[in-house]
Amino acid sequence: MSNSVKMILILTLIACISGGVLSLVYMISSPLIEANMLDEQRKSIFLVVPGAESYEEKMKEDITYFECKDTSGSTVGIALPVQGNGYQGVIKLMVGLTPDLSRITGIKVLEQVETPGLGGRISEDKFQDQFKDVSTKPAVEYVKNQEPEKDTEIRAVTGATISSRSVVAIINKNIQRLSSVL
Amino acid sequence: MKLFTFKQGVHPPYKKELSKDKPIQKAGIPEKIVIPLVQHIGAPCKPDVVVGDAVKEGQMIGKARGFVSAPVHSPVSGKVKRIEKAPHPLGQDILAVIIQPNGNGEMAYMEPMGEKINKLDPTSMLSHILNAGIVGLGGAAFPAHVKFSPPRGKPINTLIINGCECEPYLAADHRLMLEHPDDLLLGAHMIGKVLGVKNIIIAIESNKPDAIKTIDHAAAHGEIVCMVTETKYPQGAEKVLIKALLNREVPSGGLPMDVGVVVSNVGTALAVCEAVRDGKPLIERVVTITGNAVKYSGNYLVKIGTPVINLIEQAGGTTGTPGKFIMGGPMMGIAQSSFDVPVIKGTSGILILKKEDYMEEEHRPCIKCSFCVQSCPISLLPSTLSLIAEAKKWGLAEKYGVNDCIECGSCAYVCPSKRPIVQFIKTAKLKLQEIKAREKK
Amino acid sequence: MFIKGISGEEGEVVAVHGNKAAVKIKANKSCKKCHLCKRISSTEMIVDAFTERPVSKGERVVIAVRPGTIVKSAVILYILPLIGLIIGYYFGKFISAFFHIRVKGELFPACIALIFLFLSFIPIHIYDRKKQNDSRFRVFITDNIPKNISNPD
Amino acid sequence: MEVILIFISAVLVNNFVLSYFLGICPFIGVSDKIESAVSMGFAVTFVLTLAAAITWLINRYILIAFNVTFLEYVSFIIVIASLVQFVEMFIRKTSKTLYDALGIYLPLITTNCAILGLALFGALREYSFIQNIVFGIGAGIGYTLALVIMSGIREELDLADVPEPLKGAAITMIIAGLLALAFMGFA
Amino acid sequence: MENNKQALVLSTSPHIKNNESVPKIMFSVILTLIPAAAFSVYQFGLYILLLCVVSVATCIVSEYVVVRLRKRPFTLTDYSAVVTGILLVMVLPPGFPVYGVILGAVVAIVIGKQIFGGIGYNIFNPALIGRAFLAATYPVFISKWIQPRIGIDALTGTAVADALSSATPLASMKFDGIGTPFISLFFGTTGGSIGETSAFLIILGSLYLISKKYIKWRIPASIFVTVFILGQIFHYIKPDQYPGGVFHLFAGGLMMGGLYMATDMVTSPLTKKGCVIFGAAIGFLVIVIRLFGGLPEGVMYAILFMNAFVPVINRATKPKIFGTWGPA
Amino acid sequence: MAKIDRGDTNAKRRGFSEFAKGFWKENPILVMLLGLCPTLAVTTSAINGLTMGLAVVFVLTGSSLIISVIRNIVPKQVRIPTFIVIIATFVTMVDLFLKAFFLDLSKALGPFIPLIVVNCIILGRAEAFASKNKVWFSLLDALGVSFGFTVTLVVLGGIRELLGMRTFFGMNVLGEGFEPWIVMLLPPGAFITLGFMLGAKNLIDIRMKERKRG
Amino acid sequence: MGGVIILISLASMGGLGLALVLMLVVADKKLSVKEDPRVEKALEILPGANCGACGFAGCGAFAAALVEEKSTVSGCKPGGNETVQKLTDLLGIEETESISPKVARVFCSGGIKETVKDKVYIGIETCISAHLVGGEKACLYSCIGFGDCCEVCQFDAIYMDDNGLPVVDLAKCTGCGECVRACSRNIIGLTDYDEVVHVYCSSHGKGAVTKKICKTGCIACKLCEKDDDTGAVKVIDNLAVIDYGVNKAPVESVNRCPTKVIRVSAPAPGYENMFEAKIKQSQKAVEEKKT
Numbered sequence A: 001m002s003n004s005v006k007m008i009l010i011l012t013l014i015a016c017i018s019g020g021v022l023s024l025v026y027m028i029s030s031p032l033i034e035a036n037m038l039d040e041q042r043k044s045i046f047l048v049v050p051g052a053e054s055y056e057e058k059m060k061e062d063i064t065y066f067e068c069k070d071t072s073g074s075t076v077g078i079a080l081p082v083q084g085n086g087y088q089g090v091i092k093l094m095v096g097l098t099p100d101l102s103r104i105t106g107i108k109v110l111e112q113v114e115t116p117g118l119g120g121r122i123s124e125d126k127f128q129d130q131f132k133d134v135s136t137k138p139a140v141e142y143v144k145n146q147e148p149e150k151d152t153e154i155r156a157v158t159g160a161t162i163s164s165r166s167v168v169a170i171i172n173k174n175i176q177r178l179s180s181v182l
Numbered sequence B: 001m002k003l004f005t006f007k008q009g010v011h012p013p014y015k016k017e018l019s020k021d022k023p024i025q026k027a028g029i030p031e032k033i034v035i036p037l038v039q040h041i042g043a044p045c046k047p048d049v050v051v052g053d054a055v056k057e058g059q060m061i062g063k064a065r066g067f068v069s070a071p072v073h074s075p076v077s078g079k080v081k082r083i084e085k086a087p088h089p090l091g092q093d094i095l096a097v098i099i100q101p102n103g104n105g106e107m108a109y110m111e112p113m114g115e116k117i118n119k120l121d122p123t124s125m126l127s128h129i130l131n132a133g134i135v136g137l138g139g140a141a142f143p144a145h146v147k148f149s150p151p152r153g154k155p156i157n158t159l160i161i162n163g164c165e166c167e168p169y170l171a172a173d174h175r176l177m178l179e180h181p182d183d184l185l186l187g188a189h190m191i192g193k194v195l196g197v198k199n200i201i202i203a204i205e206s207n208k209p210d211a212i213k214t215i216d217h218a219a220a221h222g223e224i225v226c227m228v229t230e231t232k233y234p235q236g237a238e239k240v241l242i243k244a245l246l247n248r249e250v251p252s253g254g255l256p257m258d259v260g261v262v263v264s265n266v267g268t269a270l271a272v273c274e275a276v277r278d279g280k281p282l283i284e285r286v287v288t289i290t291g292n293a294v295k296y297s298g299n300y301l302v303k304i305g306t307p308v309i310n311l312i313e314q315a316g317g318t319t320g321t322p323g324k325f326i327m328g329g330p331m332m333g334i335a336q337s338s339f340d341v342p343v344i345k346g347t348s349g350i351l352i353l354k355k356e357d358y359m360e361e362e363h364r365p366c367i368k369c370s371f372c373v374q375s376c377p378i379s380l381l382p383s384t385l386s387l388i389a390e391a392k393k394w395g396l397a398e399k400y401g402v403n404d405c406i407e408c409g410s411c412a413y414v415c416p417s418k419r420p421i422v423q424f425i426k427t428a429k430l431k432l433q434e435i436k437a438r439e440k441k
Numbered sequence C: 001m002f003i004k005g006i007s008g009e010e011g012e013v014v015a016v017h018g019n020k021a022a023v024k025i026k027a028n029k030s031c032k033k034c035h036l037c038k039r040i041s042s043t044e045m046i047v048d049a050f051t052e053r054p055v056s057k058g059e060r061v062v063i064a065v066r067p068g069t070i071v072k073s074a075v076i077l078y079i080l081p082l083i084g085l086i087i088g089y090y091f092g093k094f095i096s097a098f099f100h101i102r103v104k105g106e107l108f109p110a111c112i113a114l115i116f117l118f119l120s121f122i123p124i125h126i127y128d129r130k131k132q133n134d135s136r137f138r139v140f141i142t143d144n145i146p147k148n149i150s151n152p153d
Numbered sequence D: 001m002e003v004i005l006i007f008i009s010a011v012l013v014n015n016f017v018l019s020y021f022l023g024i025c026p027f028i029g030v031s032d033k034i035e036s037a038v039s040m041g042f043a044v045t046f047v048l049t050l051a052a053a054i055t056w057l058i059n060r061y062i063l064i065a066f067n068v069t070f071l072e073y074v075s076f077i078i079v080i081a082s083l084v085q086f087v088e089m090f091i092r093k094t095s096k097t098l099y100d101a102l103g104i105y106l107p108l109i110t111t112n113c114a115i116l117g118l119a120l121f122g123a124l125r126e127y128s129f130i131q132n133i134v135f136g137i138g139a140g141i142g143y144t145l146a147l148v149i150m151s152g153i154r155e156e157l158d159l160a161d162v163p164e165p166l167k168g169a170a171i172t173m174i175i176a177g178l179l180a181l182a183f184m185g186f187a
Numbered sequence E: 001m002e003n004n005k006q007a008l009v010l011s012t013s014p015h016i017k018n019n020e021s022v023p024k025i026m027f028s029v030i031l032t033l034i035p036a037a038a039f040s041v042y043q044f045g046l047y048i049l050l051l052c053v054v055s056v057a058t059c060i061v062s063e064y065v066v067v068r069l070r071k072r073p074f075t076l077t078d079y080s081a082v083v084t085g086i087l088l089v090m091v092l093p094p095g096f097p098v099y100g101v102i103l104g105a106v107v108a109i110v111i112g113k114q115i116f117g118g119i120g121y122n123i124f125n126p127a128l129i130g131r132a133f134l135a136a137t138y139p140v141f142i143s144k145w146i147q148p149r150i151g152i153d154a155l156t157g158t159a160v161a162d163a164l165s166s167a168t169p170l171a172s173m174k175f176d177g178i179g180t181p182f183i184s185l186f187f188g189t190t191g192g193s194i195g196e197t198s199a200f201l202i203i204l205g206s207l208y209l210i211s212k213k214y215i216k217w218r219i220p221a222s223i224f225v226t227v228f229i230l231g232q233i234f235h236y237i238k239p240d241q242y243p244g245g246v247f248h249l250f251a252g253g254l255m256m257g258g259l260y261m262a263t264d265m266v267t268s269p270l271t272k273k274g275c276v277i278f279g280a281a282i283g284f285l286v287i288v289i290r291l292f293g294g295l296p297e298g299v300m301y302a303i304l305f306m307n308a309f310v311p312v313i314n315r316a317t318k319p320k321i322f323g324t325w326g327p328a
Numbered sequence F: 001m002a003k004i005d006r007g008d009t010n011a012k013r014r015g016f017s018e019f020a021k022g023f024w025k026e027n028p029i030l031v032m033l034l035g036l037c038p039t040l041a042v043t044t045s046a047i048n049g050l051t052m053g054l055a056v057v058f059v060l061t062g063s064s065l066i067i068s069v070i071r072n073i074v075p076k077q078v079r080i081p082t083f084i085v086i087i088a089t090f091v092t093m094v095d096l097f098l099k100a101f102f103l104d105l106s107k108a109l110g111p112f113i114p115l116i117v118v119n120c121i122i123l124g125r126a127e128a129f130a131s132k133n134k135v136w137f138s139l140l141d142a143l144g145v146s147f148g149f150t151v152t153l154v155v156l157g158g159i160r161e162l163l164g165m166r167t168f169f170g171m172n173v174l175g176e177g178f179e180p181w182i183v184m185l186l187p188p189g190a191f192i193t194l195g196f197m198l199g200a201k202n203l204i205d206i207r208m209k210e211r212k213r214g
Numbered sequence G: 001m002g003g004v005i006i007l008i009s010l011a012s013m014g015g016l017g018l019a020l021v022l023m024l025v026v027a028d029k030k031l032s033v034k035e036d037p038r039v040e041k042a043l044e045i046l047p048g049a050n051c052g053a054c055g056f057a058g059c060g061a062f063a064a065a066l067v068e069e070k071s072t073v074s075g076c077k078p079g080g081n082e083t084v085q086k087l088t089d090l091l092g093i094e095e096t097e098s099i100s101p102k103v104a105r106v107f108c109s110g111g112i113k114e115t116v117k118d119k120v121y122i123g124i125e126t127c128i129s130a131h132l133v134g135g136e137k138a139c140l141y142s143c144i145g146f147g148d149c150c151e152v153c154q155f156d157a158i159y160m161d162d163n164g165l166p167v168v169d170l171a172k173c174t175g176c177g178e179c180v181r182a183c184s185r186n187i188i189g190l191t192d193y194d195e196v197v198h199v200y201c202s203s204h205g206k207g208a209v210t211k212k213i214c215k216t217g218c219i220a221c222k223l224c225e226k227d228d229d230t231g232a233v234k235v236i237d238n239l240a241v242i243d244y245g246v247n248k249a250p251v252e253s254v255n256r257c258p259t260k261v262i263r264v265s266a267p268a269p270g271y272e273n274m275f276e277a278k279i280k281q282s283q284k285a286v287e288e289k290k291t
């Protein structure tokens, strides 16, 4: 067998085998993975919209959001996946809103790459819990180094104003976009 | 007056006041004269006498071997006592002819040219210079006849007589210019003639106004010009001097003749004059004895071969504990380990310092202050070179131009870490030479 | 980047014209890789070197390649094609807009970009050839070697 | 504008070596001479950009188009590996002179995680073609920058009195750490 | 065998040296830092003194330990560890915890200096390495500023009054768009690091060092010129967003950094040309970070970044050797 | 270094030394300086290090096995592409597995699981060892090297976790009084810690050598 | 659905693989350039990790460097011993560690205890730098004692003793001659392993002077020369010199030397027998002559 033919045969064969094996593994694992992902999504949605029992994916223009319903089937809130830039990189959030978008029912930081121990503390419950029942009208605000006074205010993580401000900005921007299409 | 100068350099304390006003005295003849057979750059001489021979003042006792070599002569009449290895200012034991003077004063000079000077042709002048064993008296002791016969491809158009004497403490050249201006100028003319050069410059540092005046006066009617340079070390180094006076750069690894210049010390000019006019070989020279550890600093006309210990006695001996004995100036001179070494042709000064005059601290790592960089007249990076040498990267040292260093010592003078930069550089040069020699084999 | 040419070569000046000099050098190991010079035989070659100092025929000199060559070659070899790539992309975009080529997404400009990238090796190839013949490629006389005596200092 | 941001971010803020830890092995190995650092850096830039272009096409027109994104790694890497090998041969043929001076760095790049990392990041961030290219160039320039700095420092450290156990890779690592500290200012 | 009594000393030329020395240089630096440090004590209270003492002591101890472990000659006599210790404190915020200072001082001496072989061999400015390490280690403390003249507890460093913290002029400019009057910047009645607030005293001290040539004047000069020009240019483009050149010059750590830290001999270039390039690049980076980066102040990062470039700069600016056609 | 016997009589001893050398004498990180990227990137905690290490164990063992089986039929010109495809296949399998069962870990390790593909250790061992040795030895070599890798990663991750989060494998060790050093979780901390680990390794080696000499 | 995915995967991977391998095949045919075959072979032996650990830009560069002898085979760390072995076989490089018949010896016995110091040296603490200004000891031929020789020895075969003199560890010395080259005073020499008697002084100074400044220097008394029947020792330029060409050890001279600078060397490990044989042979020769 000439070397060239051998080369062609071997590499093509190996590539094919690899494709074949992987597609098999994929077929086995993909249901599990999808279930995993879905589970995560569900968890975060139910977290930010208390009382929700089921949800429905909706799309308006290019905005995806989830309409949440309780057992009775009435809409208890809206879960909005949003993202934007933080101090270091992208921050992804799930924001829970009342159906009229006037108040936040909760937020969950899904992904972030801020400095651990600093901007990273936006993932801590202490920070996230502040957003419960915060008014979005006219806009969410942050204060530094002091307790919030108004019901639109949250307190920024000390030493990580930029990250905190980013979270607030991302939320405000996306609520506005959503309310403009709803 | 315009002061000629160069970039960078340093200003060490000059300390010339110790010796500059002391007229040249004749030194006495010692009991023993030691004439090493190597007193110049190049091949050593071959002894021309045997033990027991009687010699006369001015008699050749060591023959030149090869072109780059210079004969040596007996400075006194006397008897050859021994021919054996003896201490030498270069730090090794070197074969020397040891003569016991007999005080007869018998002379065996060469034929004096006297009145014939003006008609003399360059070739016979050159042979006089050769036979007189003249070497550069500025320190390097390069055989003068070699310097004065440049190869055909290198036309010379300027002769610089170097009277800068930028080394601190020393005043031999200064006194020479004050006391023998005419002989000196005559010598310069002769060298000019040998070289076929019209353009002759005498360069003097501005801290010798009296010498400038004297020379200016003496040269008033000739073609020789006197140029005054700023008082800055190392103004007298030939490459630097040529740049300052003529704005020509001697190429790296090259010689002044590559830019059409010959540089000679004032003492060399005087020696040429005496050799050609009077037939006197190079058997004595002016030496400054100075330093705080010497009782009476002064300038002496010394027979070559006189052991330093005798000279010190004439200068009243030492005071206090001498800490360092240096042949030459404090910036470039060589430290000696004993007072038994003889004065040789290249000895311009004997400097004996007390402990408090020099500082010998332990050296520290380089802090990259760049003082050395700002002082190197050659624009090297002495700090980097010293680090390279410390790390023993000899090849790298060559790339950083170690061979261009003139070892002037400016860098080590200013270094706040007291790094022995020059020693590092010398070590690197030596190592590179060794490596080159080995590669050739 | 600005070191003195590492591979200083010793050679003899055979001709001088203006600020250029032809220098004959021995071919050695370090020259094997380099094709900057015209070889006159297997053991000797002639290099045209720039000089900033007067040299005369018969003089022995040291020549070296002007520093920065390596870096410059790296730019030519690696950066030029990338510029080609980007130009190709915008060119492709322009073409597709101009001729209303309807290909989904950026496939068309991307392909043009890749084609441009490979095309940009043509000038490099030419440059390479030229450099092999054009021996003036930044060779300089860096030193001359005094024939007779060593430095007295 | 976005393109410029991507570029600057890839060079300084998210420098591949100093904040993404990509391509460290050759970074430690080759960074001892400034000349080789520059050449190596440019070679990396070239291959990075080329890989960015090709893997973008593969991703968009095979993996996504046929919904087989799980083949990402396999397909990217096979393309990169063959590509580098091909480019090496190609450059050697088109420009022997330059290859002799610089081509030696090419094989070193195959196993450099920076390339695959770039391809994966590009796919993850859903860059457009030109964005991906610029990302590649930026990452490459950032890599070159880190290499050049490091090689300069290492040349200098050759002359320093570094403690014996720390000589070599250890001190290089620590310097990389200090460099990463200095790069944090660009965040 | 026994030594000869009257042994002469042998060494290579030159046999005389001038009377500069490393300890003398370092000592001068310490002296000129005293006014700024004293002013800081006046501003922020005795706690600063405590920090200084702790920092210097830690530097000395770490240096001693490392040098002993490495069996190298005793190097404390050169005072450089003291300089590092003082400068480290000078660039930290007034309320910084003592254990943080200790950590910073150890890092400055061990990682910033001794790892490279001790004085003279370090690539980066040790004090700034200490600070950068602390900035990344305790990011919360490092951005906690205290209003001057309100007094902080001499032992714990916590502010006595209830006005906990204040933003530095740069931070208020960057995040809130509030400027600070020039006079308070110049004389240092604003918030900021311990030693950086009074531009006046820093300049005063450094003038002496410049006159002794211990500071290469080209570095601060080119930093300040670059910062001023670039600052002014951006100010003209967007006056309400970007402050003017004078503000840039006297706000934050620029005076301290430009005069005392960028000029550290060990970590700055050797040649004059190199110094100018080095300074200009620092100035450029300072403006870039201040105006476009995520942080309000970038002097430290700019200097550290350029420290890394010094070997390359030194290579690129090698002087032309006498008698050659180019650099060595 | 172990002397390499060619006969089979000492196969057992050789087998053991092939396995053991990966831990110290030929430690992939500390000696061969390979696979540094994942080493530095994922070791923010001990558990991350462990997971990454185990992933490498699987990939290296699997691919070494296959490569040493087919080593004789692959033409030289396509050796690297072939090997790397095999490796990538295993890596994808690990990735899918993690995503299916340990989603959080998979997220924490981020893009560094796929980067095992180009991890210099794997290709290095494949080329250096598996492509030249019999299956059994390749397997032992792979196991040794990858476990050496794992151990080193756990140590590095442990140090960083301890100082950066005052915990070890998630347990609070240093207590609340210790203010965590955030830098340890950042790139500088990774580089500096690994630098000191390399230094410590060298120091121990030097000391051992000295002791041997007496 | 599963079948489709498998098909697509097979097709896309197979297609990719095929396309790429075709490209490589064509490139291999059209673009390949010849190399030194040994480079190829070396490359094959090397791990191919292209890790750069050797300090070269990848295995190819390292292989080329090996063939051009710019690097030693042990540069490749990932490869390990086996690779080194194979490379050694391929390139025909001799193992340097094999014992060579030469060994270094230090021809100076004037340590701190024996030799007068008559000056103080301040400067760089290496022999070569101290040599530039003359060192500290009065004897200009003596060991300077900063140990330049020890530093260059790659085999740790030479170390400074308490007396400030270097000692060669004969078991380790490979006779590479590095120390000989490093010594600026030229007092280290390479000698044959089985040469047993040497003059442990290098001073060409006058005997009278030497006597004053060193307890164990050669004072050129010529006793060795006169009394030795083998005629192997001559005093040349104030120093006893052994003519190693004479196939007998000048054992007699050893006894006669008043300052004990001629000594019987320690036997080199593995050469003890040869050593004794040599001594016996010499003694026999001496006795024969006497009778």
Ligand SMILES: Cc1cc2nc3c(=O)[nH]c(=O)nc-3n(C[C@H](O)[C@H](O)[C@H](O)COP(=O)(O)O)c2cc1C
Residues within 6 Å of the ligand: A087, A088, A114, A115, A116, A118, A119, A120, A144, A157, A158, A159, A160, A161, A162, A163, A164, D184, E135, E136, E137, E139, E143, E144, E294, E295, E296
């Ligand atoms: C190492 C380091 C990491 C940082 N990480 C973050 C971060 O994750 N999030 C953030 O908002 N700011 C971060 N910063 C920015 C500073 O802490 C900045 O001064 C701060 O955002 C100012 O906010 P403050 O007003 O709350 O002090 C970081 C700074 C440093 C030095």
Ligand SMILES: Cc1cc2nc3c(=O)[nH]c(=O)nc-3n(C[C@H](O)[C@H](O)[C@H](O)COP(=O)(O)O)c2cc1C
Residues within 6 Å of the ligand: B135, B136, B137, B138, B139, B140, B141, B142, B162, B163, B164, B165, B166, B167, B234, B235, B236, B237, B238, B239, B263, B264, B265, B266, B268, B332, B406, B407, B408, B409, C153
């Ligand atoms: C640093 C340095 C300083 C020198 N200073 C002087 C000097 O002051 N006077 C002098 O005549 N020669 C001085 N020389 C020697 C000159 O360079 C040159 O060799 C000498 O003037 C040539 O004259 P000669 O051959 O007659 O000695 C110095 C050399 C060096 C390297």
Ligand SMILES: Cc1cc2nc3c(=O)[nH]c(=O)nc-3n(C[C@H](O)[C@H](O)[C@H](O)COP(=O)(O)O)c2cc1C
Residues within 6 Å of the ligand: B374, E210, E211, E217, E221
């Ligand atoms: C803040 C300051 C700025 C200076 N600016 C200059 C200047 O712009 N040009 C100048 O020639 N000297 C200037 N000097 C004078 C320098 O102190 C001194 O003359 C110069 O460093 C000499 O350097 P040199 O090494 O180039 O001779 C300045 C001095 C100070 C203190």
Ligand SMILES: Cc1cc2nc3c(=O)[nH]c(=O)nc-3n(C[C@H](O)[C@H](O)[C@H](O)CO)c2cc1C
Residues within 6 Å of the ligand: E025, E026, E029, E080, E081, E083, E084, E085, E087, E113, E118, E119, E120, E121, E122, E125, E126, E127, E128, E209, E214, E215, E260, E261, E262, E263, E264, E265, E266, E267
């Ligand atoms: C003008 C000047 C500035 C200095 N600045 C610093 C500094 O910023 N940080 C520091 O640690 N040491 C500084 N030093 C002290 C010393 O140079 C430093 O510790 C060395 O870097 C240690 O090798 C300075 C010294 C001088 C003379």
Ligand code: SF4
Residues within 6 Å of the ligand: B375, B376, B377, B378, B379, B380, B381, B382, B404, B405, B406, B407, B408, B409, B410, B411, B412, B421, B422, B425
């Ligand atoms: S490097 Fe040489 S030329 Fe330059 S200052 Fe120092 S001794 Fe003088």
Ligand code: SF4
Residues within 6 Å of the ligand: B365, B366, B367, B368, B369, B370, B371, B372, B373, B382, B383, B386, B411, B414, B415, B416, B417, B418, B419, B421
């Ligand atoms: S003067 Fe001394 S300390 Fe300063 S840079 Fe030069 S060598 Fe270094």
Ligand code: SF4
Residues within 6 Å of the ligand: G103, G104, G152, G153, G154, G155, G156, G157, G158, G168, G172, G173, G174, G175, G176, G177, G178, G179, G180
């Ligand atoms: S350097 Fe060579 S000859 Fe000298 S002792 Fe060491 S091994 Fe022997």
Ligand code: SF4
Residues within 6 Å of the ligand: G106, G127, G142, G143, G144, G145, G146, G147, G148, G149, G150, G166, G182, G183, G184, G185, G186, G187, G188
């Ligand atoms: S033998 Fe030579 S090199 Fe060794 S210590 Fe003595 S003088 Fe130095």
Ligand code: FES
Residues within 6 Å of the ligand: D022, D023, D024, D025, D026, D111, D112, D113, D114, F034, F035, F036, F037, F038, F118, F119, F120, F121
């Ligand atoms: S693991 Fe080696 S380059 Fe990334």
